[in-house]
Amino acid sequence: MKKLAIDFYKRTNVTLIAKQLLGKIIVTNFEGHITSARIVETEAYAGQTDKASHAAMGKRTARNEVMYADGGISYVYICYGLHQMFNVVTNDSGIPHAILVRAAEPLQGADIMLVRTGKKTGDSSLTRGPGNLAKALGISTVNTGCNLQGDEIYITDDDYVLRKQHIGISKRIGVDYAAEDALLPYRFYIKGNKFVSGKPVN
DNA sequence: GAGTAGATCCTCT
């Protein structure tokens, strides 16, 4: 188990990084409570050129400021007033690329996730969908701008091998307002995994 | 099982 190096995040090809994040393990360590989960679904947001991104057309606000920072940190924001969304910022400073982690498969600390989410059974709804995932991992907006090389939130590689034919690609979810950019094939997921959100695709 | 509406509040215009 090794943390992903800063070089992994600082590359320019955001869709490639999104694809390579599949199968990696996200770990959170808050107040001694360690939870980890294998990433099974991601979406790439390609900065200025992407209408679905918060940084579309070079938009820069207090909320998305962290997207313009160096790669390798977290970007957490609230959607619909109640859901926390966890993103990984990539590329160099000044380029607002980000990858939304949409779903993961619980590995460690599932009992803690149950407490955090208020659920009674650890079925596939525990970490399916970005809102649920962040909640289960205990991530909230106070963790935005967090260095992924640190001790609270980090992503590790356990040499899990994902075969190319097991990777699914589709358009992104919930971004229909972005016109033609909503059709971009920027969503990556592990085929057949029950934690992947949206309709099952085979 | 599929489709739809409501929750709920921060952020930007």
Place this chain on the structure above:
DNA sequence: GAGGATCTACTCA
């Protein structure tokens, strides 16, 4: 003042 990178429960079949 409007709307959003969502989730859940409820309706109807």
